[in-house]
Amino acid sequence: MRHRKAGRRFDMPTAQRMAMFRNLTTAVLDHGYVQTTEARAKETRRFVDRMVTLGKRGTVHARRQALTFVYDPKVVDRLFEEIAPRYAQRPGGYTRVVKLGPRNGDAAPTARLELV
Numbered sequence: 424m425r426h427r428k429a430g431r432r433f434d435m436p437t438a439q440r441m442a443m444f445r446n447l448t449t450a451v452l453d454h455g456y457v458q459t460t461e462a463r464a465k466e467t468r469r470f471v472d473r474m475v476t477l478g479k480r481g482t483v484h485a486r487r488q489a490l491t492f493v494y495d496p497k498v499v500d501r502l503f504e505e506i507a508p509r510y511a512q513r514p515g516g517y518t519r520v521v522k523l524g525p526r527n528g529d530a531a532p533t534a535r536l537e538l539v
Contacts, residue, residue, distance in 0.1 A: 431466055444470050447536070449494045451518070452502050456537035461522060464536040468518045471536070475517040478507030506538065513539075 433440055447467040450457045452474060459467070474493060477485040481503060489499045510517050516539065523533045 431462055433463070433466075445492060445494055448474060448492065449498055451536055451538065452493065452506065453495065453498045456535055458523065458533060458535050460526070461520070461532040461534040464520045464534040467536055468520060471518050471538075472515065474502060475507060475510055475538075476515075478502040479510060481507065510539075 433443070435443070443463070444467055447457055447459060447463065448470045451467070451471050457464075457467075470492070474489055477489045486499065486503060489502060490496060493499050493502070519537050519539050521535045521537065523535055525531065526533045
């Protein structure tokens, strides 16, 4: 039984799944949006919101925590200098998931994960 176990597994090992989340989070913070499947977008939203919250703290410790998750140090600099100050007065909900429809090929529901 999987009672009280949050999150989707996506039929992949944990390390591979976390690498996917790190890639998607880095892409969202770098480009402002990413187009992926609906389920992946909904799960990645947790990590993007967490990174923006770290950016809002603005401490050295928060920057080091973000550097352990985001792959590109330039993206972390952009997060702390440009993205986080935009959301200084916002108490949460920094991302939006917009449903786009079925994907060609396998008809998987796609969505666009973007910063608000």
